[in-house]
Amino acid sequence: MLYDITLSITYEYESPANAGRHALRLMPAAIHGEQRLIIGSLDLDPLPEERFDRVDFFANAVTDVAYRTPHRNIAFNLHARIERTAAPVSLDISPPLSQMAHELAGIRSLAPYEPAHFLDGSPRITLDRAFTNYALDVIDKNTSVQAAVEAIGQALHRDIAFDAEATTVDTTALDAFTNRHGVCQDFTHIMISCLRGIGIPAGYVSGFLRTYPPEGAERLEGADAMHAWVRAWCGVEIGWVEYDPTNALRVGQDHIVVARGRDYGDVAPVKGVLRSYGGQTTNQSVDVAPL
Numbered sequence: 001m002l003y004d005i006t007l008s009i010t011y012e013y014e015s016p017a018n019a020g021r022h023a024l025r026l027m028p029a030a031i032h033g034e035q036r037l038i039i040g041s042l043d044l045d046p047l048p049e050e051r052f053d054r055v056d057f058f059a060n061a062v063t064d065v066a067y068r069t070p071h072r073n074i075a076f077n078l079h080a081r082i083e084r085t086a087a088p089v090s091l092d093i094s095p096p097l098s099q100m101a102h103e104l105a106g107i108r109s110l111a112p113y114e115p116a117h118f119l120d121g122s123p124r125i126t127l128d129r130a131f132t133n134y135a136l137d138v139i140d141k142n143t144s145v146q147a148a149v150e151a152i153g154q155a156l157h158r159d160i161a162f163d164a165e166a167t168t169v170d171t172t173a174l175d176a177f178t179n180r181h182g183v184c185q186d187f188t189h190i191m192i193s194c195l196r197g198i199g200i201p202a203g204y205v206s207g208f209l210r211t212y213p214p215e216g217a218e219r220l221e222g223a224d225a226m227h228a229w230v231r232a233w234c235g236v237e238i239g240w241v242e243y244d245p246t247n248a249l250r251v252g253q254d255h256i257v258v259a260r261g262r263d264y265g266d267v268a269p270v271k272g273v274l275r276s277y278g279g280q281t282t283n284q285s286v287d288v289a290p291l
Helices: 097-105 130-136 144-161 173-179 182-198
Strands: 002-017 020-025 037-045 050-055 063-066 071-084 203-210 229-231 240-244 253-261 269-274 280-290
Touching: 002 203, 002 269, 071 253, 097 144, 130 173, 130 182, 130 229, 144 182, 144 229, 144 240, 173 182, 173 269, 182 203, 182 229, 229 253
Parallel strands: none
Antiparallel strands: 002 071, 002 280, 020 063, 020 269, 037 071, 050 063, 203 229, 203 253, 229 240
């Protein structure tokens, strides 16, 4: 499937910012066998005094920019064409949850996408007992790991209401879980917390959703902005599986990957510091058009 993607993120400052540095993770990823970046451009207005493109620890594309000239507005505009490959349908050959510790013990590598990095707490993931108890109520020790991932994702979709006004980017997973309202970031952080709490390595994926659904299909939640979903390690034979708890489905051709990490802090689309005072407003628009 081919997609044309356009994204615009704008900021307006109450008082001019006379210095700023930002790390941008906005360019769709090139992933062998899954996703091909045909062409992509990231335009900035105003132009920064410094710009440097790099790859971070988790192989995400990062653009670092620095401003030294006062500016009251800033805009990050992305244009990209992506070819997304459908994930093959596979049998569930993951081990039972009771065998997961044994499978993990056999992996000694600390390469970026090995499960060791995705088992414990991380800056935005706290392994609270409330998450573990919730997960254990949904599955049992004989449930296969892949089935556990899907069961927990479906349960969260059932029990938590999607509400774009309920939380902010700084809302903790526990607060969103307690209130049973949130957006895709909250669904993803909560599911990661549940999975790690029962011994399943899980990470955070940021990306885009197809804006226009296929004829006869329902529109997916989160298609008007950048989206987020879960990546779970389901054992040596299967490896990583991606699941979207906001929409209760396995990730496929409608999902375009931008960045992967332990939690939102590793993949934030815009992250940085600036020198200013007063408030600021921000707007985001996304369009993912199938060709």
